[in-house]
Amino acid sequence: MKYDDLLNVPFKKFGRDKNGYDCYGVVMECCKRAGTPLKDLYGGIVDLPADRVNDYISGGLNVKEIPAPKVGGLVYSIYKSNVHVGYIVSRGLVLHATIDKGVKLSPLAALHPIAYYEVVNESDAIQGTIKQTNTD
Numbered sequence: 001m002k003y004d005d006l007l008n009v010p011f012k013k014f015g016r017d018k019n020g021y022d023c024y025g026v027v028m029e030c031c032k033r034a035g036t037p038l039k040d041l042y043g044g045i046v047d048l049p050a051d052r053v054n055d056y057i058s059g060g061l062n063v064k065e066i067p068a069p070k071v072g073g074l075v076y077s078i079y080k081s082n083v084h085v086g087y088i089v090s091r092g093l094v095l096h097a098t099i100d101k102g103v104k105l106s107p108l109a110a111l112h113p114i115a116y117y118e119v120v121n122e123s124d125a126i127q128g129t130i131k132q133t134n135t136d
Contacts, residue, residue, distance in 0.1 A: 001030065001033050001034050001072075001089070002033065003030060003033070003087075003089055003095055005018075006018075006021070006026060006029065006030075006095065006103045007095075007103055007104065007105070008102055008103060008104070009021055009026075009097075009102055009103045010102040011097050011098060011099050011100075011101075011102045011103075012025075014042065015097075016028065016029075016040070020102075021097045021102075021103055022097055023079075023084050023085050023086065023096050023097045023098070024040075024041075024042055024085055025097065026086075026087065026095060026096060026097045026103050027074060027085050027086065027087045027096075028040060030087035030089070030095060031074075031087070031119050034072055036072070036118075036119040036120075036121055037062075037119070037121075038061070038062065038063070038074075038119050039060075039061055039062050041060075041061050062119060062120050062121070063117040063118065063119055063120060064117065064118060064120050065115055065116065065117055066116045066117060066118050067116070068116060069088055069108060069113070069116045070088065070116070070118070071088055071089065071090055071091060072087075072088065072118070073087075073088045073116050073117060073118045074086070074087060074088070074116065074117040074118070074119070075087075075088060075094055075108060075111055075113045075115075075116055075117075076113070076114050076115045076116070076117065077111040077112050077113050077114050078112065078114065079096075079098065079111060079112075080098075080099075084096065084111065086106070086111060088108065088116075089105070092107055092108045092109070093105055093106075093107065093108065094106050094107070094108050094111060096111070
C-alpha cells in the first residue's frame, strides 16, 4: 500500500484529508487504501444532536482484536497521555499522526501497544453469517 504521500501532512483535530489528519483519520485513510474501510466513529459525532450520540456509538467499529501485530493491522496505545491509534505498514513500523509532528512513521515498540486490531469488512461479515446460517 502506498503511504509516502501522507508523511508530514499536518495534524488537525478530526482531520480526514490531506489538509490535516488526526491519528484516527490517518488510520481511516490507510484502511481505505488497503480496501478495508474503517467506520468514522469519532468525526461523525461532532455534527450529531446529543440525543443521537449513544445510538451512533453503539453501532461500534468494524474491528476485531487480534493477539499479535500484523501488517495492515491497527495498534491501540496511549501516547503522551492520550488514546492513540496507528496503522502497521510493515513489520515493526507504524504510520500515525501526532499533534507535534503530523503524520509520521515510528517503530511499533515506541507506541507502547496495548492492543492490536484488524478491520472486518462488513459485507464479508454479513456473508459469513449468511453462509453459517445456511449450513446449519
